Amino acid sequence: MTALMQSDISGFSCRRGKVRDVYDLGDKLLIVATDRISAFDWVMPTPIPGKGRLLSSLTKFWLNWLKVPNHFLSDNLNSYPPEFHEYADQLNGRAMLVRKTEVIPFECVVRGYLAGSGWKEYKQSLSVCGVKLPSGLRESDRLPEAIFTPATKAETGHDENVSSEYMAHAIGKETTDELARRSIEIYNRAASYARLRGIIIADTKFEWGLLPSGEIILIDEVLTPDSSRFWPMDHYQPGRGQPSFDKQYLRDWLESTGWDKQSPPPVLPEKVVAETLAKYTEAYERLSR
Incomplete structure (x- = not known):
């Protein structure tokens, strides 16, 4: 399988994120999920062949299943501007035509389990992003209820966890409360569905955007291994880190190499590429069947 490290559409400017290439078409965007x-906070020098197609397919699955207002318009090449039609090899299966919005500048993170930066913060303060939690919780414990823990958005650097009060000061309490309510509701629905398929969604992040009408809609990727922690239920054991269907395998390998995280990252061995792709594929197949 040929990997797509970056798309290249002649005649159109492109904004490149860590994974996605975004082409501005006026009132619409064309988003291409690369490999x-x-x-x-570093883009690896080695792509994961087919990863972009898996991410796009899983996002489209969730948008169809959730049935909440969102930005998706089409993934049919013929619906794209004519200039894009000759680039089918770059676009098929990994591109989405979407409505353009004013992006709300916060990651709407929902946590159902205590992991990652949330676990680190809890050990220091018994809270996560200002949300007080019971004492005595262990790493990977399920929380009494899902909590909303926003983060600032960063195109290239590190997202920073913030409190709901910080977010409300920036965009208003009413909007913050509404985004928290919607994000938790979607997480709870998706988490219940995933558990029936043997996957724990430990946490995830959503992005939202404003249409010119003022309507808030769900945008970007949704409930993918890139934006979520997916754990296999049959290996779940609180009190430690969990095996996962997401990037944790890659992170663990990088930690073992002695890489300083300040200089360019190492080339990924074939085994790491294959194992990472296998985990993404299994998550997609379990959830979308």
């Missing part, structure tokens, strides 16, 4: 993979 790039990032970790520790």
Whole structure:
């Protein structure tokens, strides 16, 4: 399988994120999910062949299943501007035509389990992003209820966890409360569905955007291994880190190499590429069947 490290559409400017290439078409965007993979705020020099197609397919599955207002318009090449039609090899299966919005500048993170930066913060303060939690919780414990823990958005650097109060000061309490409510509701629905398929969604992040009418809609990727922690239920054991269907395998390998996270990351061995792709594929197949 040929990997797509970056798309290249002649005549159109492109904004490149860590994984996605975004082409501005006026009132619409064309989003291309490449096979790039990032970790520790670095894009790896080695792509994961087919990863972008898996991410796009899983996002489209969730948008169809959730049935909440969102930005998706089409993934049919014929619906794209004519100039894009000759680039089918770059676009098929990994591109989405979407409505353009004013992006709300916060990641709407929902946590159902205590992991990652949330676990680190809890050990220091018994809270996560200002949300007080019971004492005595262990790493990977399920929380009494899902909590909303927003983060600032960063195109290239590190997202920073913030409190709901910080977010409300920036965009208003009413909007913050509404986004928290919607994000938690979607997470709870998706988490219940995933558990029936043997996957724990430990946490995830959503992005939202404003249409010119003022309507808030769900945008970007949704409930993918890039934006979520997916754990296999049959290996779940609180009190430690969990095996996962997401980038944790890659992170663990990078930690074992002695890489300093300040200089360009190492080339990924074939085994790491294959194992990472296998985990993404299994998550997609379990959830979408």
